[in-house]
Amino acid sequence: MQWIKLPLVIAAVLILLMVFRYRQRVELRAGSRILALALGVVAVVSIINPAIPQALANALGVSRGTDLMLYALIVVFALTTLGxxxxxxxxxxxxxxxxxxxxxxxxxxKDGPPRPEQASTEREMR
Incomplete structure (x- = not known):
């Protein structure tokens, strides 16, 4: 295992923990929680075994696994921005x-409730 994988996996897990730990302030809905969990799992799996995203990219007709991850990031960013x-x-x-x-x-x-004659005068002025 390469030395960079360990801090990346720890960072992905910590981000997931923060998302679910502070859910009262973040106000994630159930669908968003499932999506966040799925993205976290995909991130950890992709970090540990980069051959998996490459195989998925090949199956989808994308040349590299990193390109596939970039496309997924763009879609998630667009959905997050719209939301x-x-x-x-x-x-x-x-x-x-x-x-x-x-x-x-x-x-x-300050002025009290409007009087009936004042309300009719204001309507006539319009």
Whole structure:
């Protein structure tokens, strides 16, 4: 066994442990956990025996196992980026609703509830 394999395997296992240990803060869903576990196992197996990804690459028509791993990394990166984008967009939407609600509550607290004649005047102005 080459000396570099041991730190790489330890790093992959530590990353997996961190992902599952701090799951309350990371908020991984079940599908994401399964995918993370599968990627971790693939990483460890690929580090220990590089012939396995090479055989898989040959079966899929890719010239090298490293190219296959790069393609998989690109797909995982794209999916992660999309997931993060949609989560941030949803958070922005919730934040906008919260800010509007707070602004309305503060306006009502400051000026009191709108009077019926004031509401009809505002509608006519639009």
């Amino acid at each position: 993060l984008y949609f989560r941030v967009r949803e958070t922005d939407h919730h934040l906008r609703q919260l800010v509007r609600s707070i602004a309305i509550d503060e306006a009502i607290r």
